[in-house]
Each structure stands twice: as structure tokens, then as C-alpha cells.
Amino acid sequence: MAKTGRIKDRYYLMSLGCSKNTVDSESMAQLLENAGMRAADDPTRAEVLIVNTCGFIGPAKEESINSLNELAALKQPNQYLIAAGCLSQRYGDTLAHEVPGLDGIIGTRRWMDIVDLVQRIRTRRHPEPLYHLPSDAETVGKDERGATRISIQGASAYLKIADGCRRPCAFCAIPAIKGTAVSRPIEAIVNEARLLRDNGVQEIILIAQDSTDYGRDRGEPNSLPQLLSALCRRTPDDLRWVRL
CATH class of the missing domain: 3.40.50.12160 (Methylthiotransferase, N-terminal domain)
Structure with a gap:
């Protein structure tokens, strides 16, 4: 080279x-x-x-x-x-x-x-x-050192809401790779959504290994509807789409 x-x-x-x-x-x-x-x-x-x-x-x-x-x-x-x-x-x-x-x-x-x-x-x-590869490390999502969890793709952007999975299915390696599910706080996600809109993003795609399980690791089974409601209420009106 x-x-x-x-x-x-x-x-x-x-x-x-x-x-x-x-x-x-x-x-x-x-x-x-x-x-x-x-x-x-x-x-x-x-x-x-x-x-x-x-x-x-x-x-x-x-x-x-x-x-x-x-x-x-x-x-x-x-x-x-x-x-x-x-x-x-x-x-x-x-x-x-x-x-x-x-x-x-x-x-x-x-x-x-x-x-x-x-x-x-x-x-x-x-x-x-x-x-x-520390075996005793906290799983992803608990210590992000201030890094945003986004990726802008033109007018769209990915926004990660959780990492890992709580379901140890025999056919899937995700829990072994990512660890158990850890949901990010709603406030952090909303702040990053606002940042994305300020940068011209019109569509946000919320991603995780298991999006429907969002918040259940914290004992909050209704967190996903609450997150979507917060995004609708607290982001600018010209954010046109939020996708799961």
C-alpha cells in the first residue's frame, strides 16, 4: 500500500x-x-x-x-x-x-x-x-461517552433507540453478540431527533434489535408508545415521518 x-x-x-x-x-x-x-x-x-x-x-x-x-x-x-x-x-x-x-x-x-x-x-x-473484549463489561447502551446514536442518509436518518435482545432464541446469535436489551432514555432520543431535524432530516427511522421490546428492560412496557408520542409532541412540525 x-x-x-x-x-x-x-x-x-x-x-x-x-x-x-x-x-x-x-x-x-x-x-x-x-x-x-x-x-x-x-x-x-x-x-x-x-x-x-x-x-x-x-x-x-x-x-x-x-x-x-x-x-x-x-x-x-x-x-x-x-x-x-x-x-x-x-x-x-x-x-x-x-x-x-x-x-x-x-x-x-x-x-x-x-x-x-x-x-x-x-x-x-x-x-x-x-x-x-472484556467479559464483565456493561452491555451497550449504558455508556456512550457522549456520542450521538444517529446516521444521516440524505433526508433520512437512522436513530438507535436500544441495543441488544432479551430473547435467547436457539436460532439467533444476537444476544451472544450484543448482550441483553438496553433501552436508551426517551429524553436522549428526543434530543437527537431534534438535532436531526435541525440538520435538514425529514424522516427518522428508529432502529434496534427488537424495537417492539423498547423499555421493557426497565420495567416500562408502554415505553414505545410514550416515545412515539414524545417525538410527535416535541419535534418540529416539518419532521414529516417517523418510522419503526
């Missing part, structure tokens, strides 16, 4: 998978920029290369591993490659065997520690990848 120009303090972030992963990528990018880093649209111009992976089904796993291996094969000595997201959370340290050249692995439950991981990688004293 031939480098041109200054790459230090620049990051390249590839987001794979669903809209919920897209929001996580936007939140990580926000934290990196708050720490003084800047985005690059070309991996040759970035110090830190991040792939926010998907690992829910076989083809998604294959795409994620291929993307990581492509970057690893071209990576220069002063560049660092990090695997984030569902594949990292689901397969943990076995991922390093499939992708030689990884410098860091961070899961879905502590994406908000991305800046800390980058700093640790920069100062490490050994070539082995650093893992950030």
Missing part, C-alpha cells in the same frame, strides 16, 4: 452489515474526531484502519474476513488495523488466526473505547494484537 502525504492522526473506517452497525460506526467516528483524529476516504492516507464487521450469517462473515485480509495485506509498518463489531465479539481471539496482521480487536459491547484502544496500540511493546 503506497502512502502519500501525512497519515498520522487520520483514520479510515469501513462499515459492513446492517443499519445498526452503521450507527455504531458513526459513533466511533465521532469519538475519534473528538480525540483529534480526522477521517480519510483512502486507506493509504490513514494511520488507523478500522473495519466494523458483520458476523451474523456466513456470507457476512466471509465479506468481513476478506475485507480485513485485503487491508492487512497492504498495510504498512506505521499503520494499524483494527477489527470491530459483531464478528470480533462473536469469534474473539480466533479472528486473529484468520486475519494475520491485525493490531487490535474490539467488540460490539465496548465500541465506545475505540480511542483508548488506538492509544494502547500505538504504545504497545509487542506485535501481537490487543484484544478489547
